[in-house]
Amino acid sequence: MANERNSTTERQDGLLDIALDNMPHGLCMFSADKKLILCNLSYAQMYNLPESLTAVGTPLESILAHRSRLGIGPLHTATYFDVVGEAAQKGGRANQNVVLQDGRVVRITHSSMKDGGYVATHEDITENVRNADALLAHKQTLEATVALRTREVEEQAHELQRLLQQERNINQLQRQFVALASHEFRTPLAIIDGAAQRLLRAKGEIPSQFVREKAEQIRSSVVRIVDLMESILASSRMESGNIQIRYEPCSLKALIETCCYRQSTISKSHRILLDIDPLPEYIDGDKLALEQVFSNLLSNAVKYSPGYPDIHVSGSVESDMIRIVVKDNGVGIDADDVPRIFQRYFRARTSTGIPGTGIGLHLVKQIVDLHHGLIEIESQKGNGTSLIVTLPIRQKTLLQSAGLTNVA
Incomplete structure (x- = not known):
């Protein structure tokens, strides 16, 4: 019976080892004095650890020194163990993203144990971070593009509004001009008509002074009309570029x-x-x-x-x-x-x-x-x-x- 129990335990331990080594993430367990209790194959491969550094009792300092020599240690060593203290304070689990010297980003999750030791998983999230950064950059670019297009649309709307107001102003000015021009033409024409009627009503011999006075009125009014017509026509030719x-x-x-x-x-x-x-x-x-x-x-x-x-x-x-x-x-x-x-x-x-x-x-x-x-x-x-x-x-x-x- 004892042999059967031992055989079962050995088989379970073997299965557990197989399961740990097939985990996609690195797993390690350290004692309260930061000595290695166990680690899986993914952990060793992630940091290029030789077999001698995966043995039970290996100090964490030795592992970190080896990683530093290979240029794959933590980029910011001062904050590397903050997550351990956070996990201990919570009495449970804490995690942080650690940037390595080679540019990789590893998500480390610590779980404190009652005896002061801890279990940690190391997950390479470099690709996820890069994708998130790319997505953020794309989002920022998109937001900038939308903001630029929005400004352009607003500027176009403002310009259209300005042109519309300008068109309204021009129409108003043209209406005022037509009214003014009509008045300007009526005045000299009325003088011409009045002078001509006075000449027609005159009976008998008409004094030369009287004729001269009326002729000057007529001539002055005709000149005024001609000047008005010339100004209007010249201004129109100027505006159309035909002068x-x-x-x-x-x-x-x-x-x-x-x-x-x-x-x-x-x-x-x-x-x-x-x-x-x-x-x-x-x-x-x-x-x-x-x-x-x-x-x-x-x-x-x-x-x-x-x-x-x-x-x-x-x-x-x-x-x-x-x-x-x-x-x-x-x-x-x-x-x-x-x-x-x-x-x-x-x-x-x-x-x-x-x-x-x-x-x-x-x-x-x-x-x-x-x-x-x-x-x-x-x-x-x-x-x-x-x-x-x-x-x-x-x-x-x-x-x-x-x-x-x-x-x-």
Whole structure:
């Protein structure tokens, strides 16, 4: 009977050894004085332990020293045994992930025994950690991509909203322009119609002074309509890119004098004081376009200075540029409106009650820009306005250097 029990025990011990050696994880048992009681094959293989270091009674220090020589010891030795103290404190099981010197990550689970010893399993989780790190990196990349796309969508939505608001503003400005233009055309047409009716109603011999007065009213109103039409058409061509600027020798003095004379015949209430002798006889420019510039500036100066008859036009030369100033002493412009004065359809608050469409100065700036010049404004509410046009005397372009006609 005793022999049978011994045989059974031996068979069970053998089966237990087989089971331990076939475990996928390393298993070891140490006494309270950190001497090896047993370890399985996976533990020995995990740390390349020779048979001499798997014998019962082998000190843990010897095993760790061997691992350190092979470069597979714990990377942070100071915290390597923290899990032992944690397990003892719990009176049960504790675990920690240990990074080895060769980069592997081992999950060590300690279970304290009543006599002070412990049982530990060592599981290589390197691949799991790498997969988790890769998954985390992918998640972070995905989150960053989603955040970037979200910002892009928000920016696109913001831009669409801005464009929509801009379109609404343009539509509103166009409606205002149509209303202003209609009013602007009605006023001179009513003057023409009234003057013509007075002439038709006149009986007998009509005094020449009377005819001259009505003819001047008609002519002035016709000029006003023509100027309006020219400004509107030129502005439209500018916006569509269909206007051409031809740089040719242009007699600027004669051009300004013609514009001043024409304005003085229309506006009897104002006097234009010229001081343009310093200007050169000719500059490179488009005569018709520059006529629109100075006709608009003179018309505005007269229109926005009721009760202040003197309009000053002066010219000077600064290096290879000319500078022309058109100054009035009229209503001026609010400081907040000055930066917007060259915008299409914009009219300053001080222009309330004064006819206008808001396209004149916008057109002027476009023409000056096409001549590679600069237009500036100096104005104060109630203290008049000065518009300063700076233009190059010669247009230095690649077309000119090649001996060709310059068309912009």
